[in-house]
Amino acid sequence: MTIQFNNETFRDDYSFRNSDWAIKRFPFPFHEDSYMYSVNMEQHRGGPEGSVYEKRFDVDEHYLSEMRDRALVLADDPLRCQSLPHMTLAGWDTLELIMVSKSEDYPDLFELHRDGNRWRWVNKPMGIDQTFTFLDETTLPCGPLEYITRQTQGDFAVLDQRDEMLWMDAGMVTTQADWSLDFDIGMNFFEWHAPVPLAHEMGIFKRALKFLLNVQQGAPARRLNWTMTVNPLLDTSPENYHKWGIQKTTLTPENIGAKQHLRVELQTFFRLPRSNALLFPIRCYLIAFQDIVTVPKWGRRLHRVVRDLPEELATYKGFIANRPMMLDYLGQYDDGLPTSPGVWPDLGTEPPLQK
Amino acid sequence: MSAAPQKAKAGAEKIAVTVSAVVPLNDLVTRFEFTRTDGADFPPFSAGAHTVVEMRDGDRTRLNPYSLMSDPADRSIYAISVRRDDQGRGGSLFMHTNVKVGDQMTLTYPVNLFPLDLRAKKHVFFAGGIGITPFKAMIAQLEQSNGNWELHYACRTPALGTYADELAEKYANKVHIYYDDQSQAIPLEDLLDGQPLGTHIYVCGPAGMIDWVHATATAHGWPSENVHSEEFLAPQPGKPFEVRLCQSDITIQVGEHESLLEAMERCGVDAPFLCRGGACGQCETDVVEADGEFVHRDHWLDDEDHASGKKIMPCVSRFIGKTLVLDR
Ligand code: HEM
Ligand code: FES
8 A cells, every 4th residue: 555654853842643544553552451561472474364463674654754754853863863883784784674574574665776886766755865885875865774764764773792681782772662772882781681570580681681692684573662742742852851741641531542642662683694683673663542432442551551550660651640640531441341361452353332 | 561472482593404515624624605595695704603404314313513504794605514433423424424416505694602802902713623614704804894813724645635735735824734744733832822902812633732722821810711722522322321301291211322302302392502613601400300411511501500410411421320310
């Protein structure tokens, strides 16, 4: 299908909206009525047609607006994109992986023509037609990682793998859930995960690292993570906390359905072939509470998950203060009926709200 | 989450290939070159990576890892060099005696357990014998990126110096060859002392050489992060033993000349693996019950794990005793 790109904002007047199409394909992250951290990785080899899992790098109706927002963030703060000197090859790997994947998966939107190291990249939605020499930085307007991730939705952490460890040595991070590349750059897997509650004690990070060190070329993996965001903000960074943190206090019972968003990250893991680094794209999907509850199963389940979430997690995810108001709102959409297993909306089989 | 659950297959992704050249290099070593059967380019790889070659030897499937030694920039072929081991378990003999140009074979996607540290200001390579193979690819990669490297290569005799002449000719200033039969030895201590800050060293060769380089480097104050090695362990033969696999609900016999992993595969158990050489950790298996003695040969588990009797790496390790029950 051809995608109708929205013209919308993730700041100021917050005109961001999800179409019915985007709501139905939203990556709802809860496969049962409760949630706890787990080593929830699976292979990333496609998924149901039309779902966000189908393509290697999902492109949706928010593409152009997200890229405009990224450009604004970078203009304010160039340190959102960094690459330590030894990571340039991994940057080329990233550029190659994305260009090849997008041109194969969306031939009507992207084209890649290769003649040896002479490459021509056509990005039709963004109106880009660039000829350059692969592995020669002087032929691109900026470094390869910055170049391609200014044209690809989601944040990117690029991890060097050394001494049985992953190191955050490069990245493009403008749509993050309250963490900072500038702070984490050069850190290892355990160091940058230090603020996360409970998961260390559960042995999750030790097992997750073992898994990631073994992610192989040609066999990418994925997992979901989630949090809550008031207003459809992409850039919830610590650097700008003074701007968005206070917005959490603007929730009222009247506006919560429109303002409160569930924020889901589709995280994928790709072994990069030339550098042996690991690419970690973190793709952010936002959905307003009032849109989630149009899917009866999701409304029922979100209420139960938010209600029963351990306090440590609600605190870490930053919504402990607003939880009572969220529950008042979501409770209206929970009639106590059982929910079907799995993440899918099951609109045809799940009963409508019984109250 | 399980959005679209897919069962993971054991091993890395596979590529169907055609043998495009078989080039004997000397009495012991032959190079095998492959093209993709579907005519496409091979995936790019990073120098130091290996591939696992699947050999159909009658009704037996042999899976042996070999370093990719072709130029990573050349995506039209993959090449490996195989040293014939007459005492070994037959994989290298099979390659030497049975594999001909035009044969169809299967390789896995590259897996790199011996990568270059791209932060290094200088890379110093120590190769022993057939251990030269990963360095062939590393040299090609560093030449393209103007990397700073040098090679010290110990061979038994000039006649058995695989790629020695070729390398010495092409990179006269960077390649140093040492022949055992001329009583030449790598002056390791001097070399370790004379390196600029930020140098990384890499060793690939027989176990004794690897231990020697590690021990000497440690004694000379080198941080372990700057010393890299790769040794593929071939599974060693041993007394047959019996294993109960409780998830699969079968009891299997491990023969003298097969590994525990191979025995599981022979009996239809889809056990995970990548390197088949005790290095990657993928085949780690929990022990449910054991009455006997483990013969641990892997590089993956630490001493504590080995002593605990709770884990085993079936690709290289064995067991001697009455009862062994594994969670597989
Ligand atoms: C190499 C890939 C990964 C990167 C770069 C990464 C990065 C991060 C970062 C920057 C944070 C925020 C920490 C903070 O508060 O400052 C985080 C949180 C977290 N990470 Fe990872 N991570 C990776 C892989 C994984 C994997 C494989 C797991 C598997 C379980 C995992 C589990 C978590 C969890 C549970 C949190 C807390 C999230 C929340 O409750 O909102 N991470 N990660
Ligand atoms: S398969 Fe790699 S350690 Fe056993």
